[in-house]
Amino acid sequence: MLLKKFVIGLLSVLSLMPVVSMAESQTTLDGVFNQLQVDRGEKLVAKYCAQCHDQSYFQDVFLQSWQFQTVQALYDEIQATMPRDQPGSLKDRQYAEVLAFIFSINDLPVGEEKLDYKNGGLEQITIRLP
Numbered sequence: 816m817l818l819k820k821f822v823i824g825l826l827s828v829l830s831l832m833p834v835v836s837m838a839e840s841q842t843t844l845d846g847v848f849n850q851l852q853v854d855r856g857e858k859l860v861a862k863y864c865a866q867c868h869d870q871s872y873f874q875d876v877f878l879q880s881w882q883f884q885t886v887q888a889l890y891d892e893i894q895a896t897m898p899r900d901q902p903g904s905l906k907d908r909q910y911a912e913v914l915a916f917i918f919s920i921n922d923l924p925v926g927e928e929k930l931d932y933k934n935g936g937l938e939q940i941t942i943r944l945p
């Protein structure tokens with residue numbers, strides 16, 4: 816019985832661990848993308864998205880609806896569905912650049928480091944708006 820209590824105790828400690836590491840993660844308010852990505856993203860959106868979406872589509876209500884989700888979730892969604900006529904046709908790096916541009920037109924701060932789309936980095940960043 817004591818062992819059972821110990822195991823249950825151990826499991827509940829383990830189940831708290833992801834919460835702890837989330838608390839240490841970043842948000843889009845922390846300058847998580849750089850200007851180079853924004854500039855590239857702007858060109859990509861003009862080339863691959865603008866025929867169906869004007870810029871305002873990516874502002875305000877759109878990004879608000881993604882608040883508190885991870886950047887990874889939004890990245891995956893866009894990569895899986897867009898451009899509508901050719902989903903997944905951009906490079907991984909380019910989807911990150913598109914995101915950097917979308918963030919910048921929502922008044923999110925530009926930083927020094929690039930938005931790191933590799934190794935689960937986007938999983939650590941929560942979407943927050945000013």
Ligand code: HEC
Pocket residue numbers: 860863864865866867868892893897898899900913
């Ligand atoms: C050929 C037209 C077309 C192109 C090109 C296109 N889209 Fe879309 N997009 C749509 C349509 C139509 C919808 C809404 C229907 C839907 O939700 O499936 C949409 C919806 C979206 C959404 C909302 C998805 C959601 O679940 O909130 C996002 C974000 C998006 N597009 C981003 C992009 C980006 C970024 C590009 C360029 C890389 C792009 N789209 C290119 C037609 C297009």
